[in-house]
Amino acid sequence: MPDTVQNPHPCANCAFYTQSVWEPVGESAIAALAQQFKRRDLPKGQTLWDQGGENSGVTCVSKGLIALRSLRPDGRSTLLRLAYPGEIIGIRSFLTGRAHQTEATALLPSRVCVVARNRATRVVRENPSVLSRLAIRCIDEIDRNHERIIATASLPNKARLASLLQRLMDAHGAQVGDTYQMRLPLSRSDLADLIGVQSETLSRLMGRLAKDGRFSITGREVVMPIHRTPRQAGASKSAQ
Amino acid sequence: MPDTVQNPHPCANCAFYTQSVWEPVGESAIAALAQQFKRRDLPKGQTLWDQGGENSGVTCVSKGLIALRSLRPDGRSTLLRLAYPGEIIGIRSFLTGRAHQTEATALLPSRVCVVARNRATRVVRENPSVLSRLAIRCIDEIDRNHERIIATASLPNKARLASLLQRLMDAHGAQVGDTYQMRLPLSRSDLADLIGVQSETLSRLMGRLAKDGRFSITGREVVMPIHRTPRQAGASKSAQ
DNA sequence: CGTCCATTTGACCTAATTCAATACAGGTGG
DNA sequence: CCACCTGTATTGAATTAGGTCAAATGGACG
Numbered sequence: 001m002p003d004t005v006q007n008p009h010p011c012a013n014c015a016f017y018t019q020s021v022w023e024p025v026g027e028s029a030i031a032a033l034a035q036q037f038k039r040r041d042l043p044k045g046q047t048l049w050d051q052g053g054e055n056s057g058v059t060c061v062s063k064g065l066i067a068l069r070s071l072r073p074d075g076r077s078t079l080l081r082l083a084y085p086g087e088i089i090g091i092r093s094f095l096t097g098r099a100h101q102t103e104a105t106a107l108l109p110s111r112v113c114v115v116a117r118n119r120a121t122r123v124v125r126e127n128p129s130v131l132s133r134l135a136i137r138c139i140d141e142i143d144r145n146h147e148r149i150i151a152t153a154s155l156p157n158k159a160r161l162a163s164l165l166q167r168l169m170d171a172h173g174a175q176v177g178d179t180y181q182m183r184l185p186l187s188r189s190d191l192a193d194l195i196g197v198q199s200e201t202l203s204r205l206m207g208r209l210a211k212d213g214r215f216s217i218t219g220r221e222v223v224m225p226i227h228r229t230p231r232q233a234g235a236s237k238s239a240q
Numbered sequence: 241m242p243d244t245v246q247n248p249h250p251c252a253n254c255a256f257y258t259q260s261v262w263e264p265v266g267e268s269a270i271a272a273l274a275q276q277f278k279r280r281d282l283p284k285g286q287t288l289w290d291q292g293g294e295n296s297g298v299t300c301v302s303k304g305l306i307a308l309r310s311l312r313p314d315g316r317s318t319l320l321r322l323a324y325p326g327e328i329i330g331i332r333s334f335l336t337g338r339a340h341q342t343e344a345t346a347l348l349p350s351r352v353c354v355v356a357r358n359r360a361t362r363v364v365r366e367n368p369s370v371l372s373r374l375a376i377r378c379i380d381e382i383d384r385n386h387e388r389i390i391a392t393a394s395l396p397n398k399a400r401l402a403s404l405l406q407r408l409m410d411a412h413g414a415q416v417g418d419t420y421q422m423r424l425p426l427s428r429s430d431l432a433d434l435i436g437v438q439s440e441t442l443s444r445l446m447g448r449l450a451k452d453g454r455f456s457i458t459g460r461e462v463v464m465p466i467h468r469t470p471r472q473a474g475a476s477k478s479a480q
Numbered sequence: 481c482g483t484c485c486a487t488t489t490g491a492c493c494t495a496a497t498t499c500a501a502t503a504c505a506g507g508t509g510g
Numbered sequence: 511c512c513a514c515c516t517g518t519a520t521t522g523a524a525t526t527a528g529g530t531c532a533a534a535t536g537g538a539c540g
Contacts, residue, residue: 022361046377047507070386072390072391072394074394076394078389078390078393078394080386080389083450092377092379092382092383094375095372095376095379096407101386103382125368128365128368128371130333131368131371131375132371134375135335135371135374135375135378136335136336138375138378138379138382139331139332139335139336139378141382142332142378142381142382142385143332143341145382145385145386145389146310146320146341146385148389149318149320149385149388149389149392150310150312150318152389152392152436153318153433153436154312154314154316156317156527157527157528158425158527179458187486187487188486188488189485189486189487193393196392196393197528197529198528198529198530199486199487199488200487200488200489200528200529200530200531201527201528201529202487203487203489203491204488204527204528206488207488207489219487219536219537221536335515365532376538396495397495397496398495405519425504427518427519428518428519429519437496437497438496438497438498439518439519439520440496440498440499440519440520441495441496441521442499443519443520443521444496446494446519446520447520447521459504459505459519
């Protein structure tokens with residue numbers, strides 16, 4: 001139960017306070033933490049850092065949606081992760097001191113909270129339980145990656161796209177009558193990057209899913225009927 | 241410079257001592273560490289733990305080769321990682337207390353060193369720098385996964401297989417005359433799992449690579465000519 | 481109302497999957 | 511030593527999915 005007045009912790013007002021990596025910081029360090037704690041608002045499309053850039057601290061997404069993508073030498077890119085509020089990004093470059101391996105951009109108007117690197121390093125050193133929480137965040141990332149690797153190897157692209165859209169709907173959708181609706185936070189080519197196909201293929205997959213009655217889409221507006229039967233990847237046949 | 245006589249650290253004789261996650265343990269804790277430190281030899285094919293099993297501690301590969309695979313409900317599996325000497329396995333279930341997400345089996349006669357969970361937990365709590373090294377190992381895993389995700393999205397299967405064989409040759413091969421040779425530590429279906437294709441497809445890809453003159457293979461014996469030109473994925477055309 | 485960019489469509493081609501059949505290797509017992 | 515068996519690996523043929531390049535469409539915005 002964070003309390004603005006009583007609790008001077010910089011994350012105290014955050015909805016994710018109890019899960020914050022900084023939550024375990026003792027009273028003595030709170031002031032030090034707060035001192036180098038910066039909130040930053042990002043308009044949609046803004047780049048937070050570039051691939052190859054230097055880490056500037058521990059960054060926590062507070063609002064919006066951040067895309068982490070790896071740009072390849074051939075000019076194409078792979079969208080590696082969508083980071084939602086409460087999640088930490090740039091943790092690898094912080095813990096290793098390396099350059100950023102990915103580029104971070106805001107897909108929606110977003111806010112991030114950054115604890116500057118030097119200060120974060122010190123706080124982490126003095127609070128092992130913070131390090132322990134950071135390690136758990138790393139493990140979350142490993143879990144996400146394993147899931148993705150397994151899905152890539154075992155599910156057809158169409159099924160992976162269906163489950164991606166479902167997840168996006170869970171995160172961004174709202175119930176309207178007997179449908180769920182959302183404004184897609186990603187472009188078609190971002191979606192393609194995310195499931196690892198060409199954008200033309202993505203377009204055809206979307207067409208096939210729509211024909212199956214899974215949803216309808218115009219531009220970025222998606223409408224999905226609420227099924228009583230649980231979504232099942234690629235199972236439905238078109239009625240013809 | 242590990243010294244058996246002077247240094248009572250249980251990892252002191254290990255070739256990977258300086259990189260060991262336990263290396264930073266202070267003298268006071270070394271005895272405690274050594275007490276619950278178990279070496280275990282695994283014949284080829286032996287399972288070290290099953291998917292869903294309980295974590296029994298921090299496990300370090302000391303010799304041989306361990307495969308970590310995820311078994312899917314449909315009976316098929318994905319080979320997620322090959323763990324070589326010096327690497328830590330089962331780190332996620334140790335840090336989170338969850339069940340193992342993967343099955344670990346020895347692909348070669350192997351040895352692992354296990355620090356029992358309770359003891360490891362205590363030592364980690366008392367030595368933040370151990371936790372810090374564990375976190376780096378997690379990051380290594382994230383790096384490996386990202387590389388794999390990017391490779392899957394950007395390289396054709398043939399090129400990925402070629403680079404896999406190259407890596408295996410680097411790890412297991414020996415120079416014989418003007419060739420490198422190795423005995424493949426993996427079955428064909430493991431190779432297929434690893435690059436995410438069917439075993440029939442793998443067989444055909446192997447055939448195509450062999451026809452390109454990249455290597456010749458009989459059973460598990462691989463012979464690869466030493467090229468002066470650096471290996472380049474999928475670039476060579478058969479001479480016809 | 482046109483311009484520019486994102487998206488879709490079409491046609492063609494290559495690669496991968498599937499299922500079925502065959503070959504091969506490593507052991508076992510006669 | 512050979513015949514046999516079993517699991518592993520390869521091959522073939524037919525089908526489907528995905529990639530590529532080029533062209534057409536559509537939408538957002540000045």
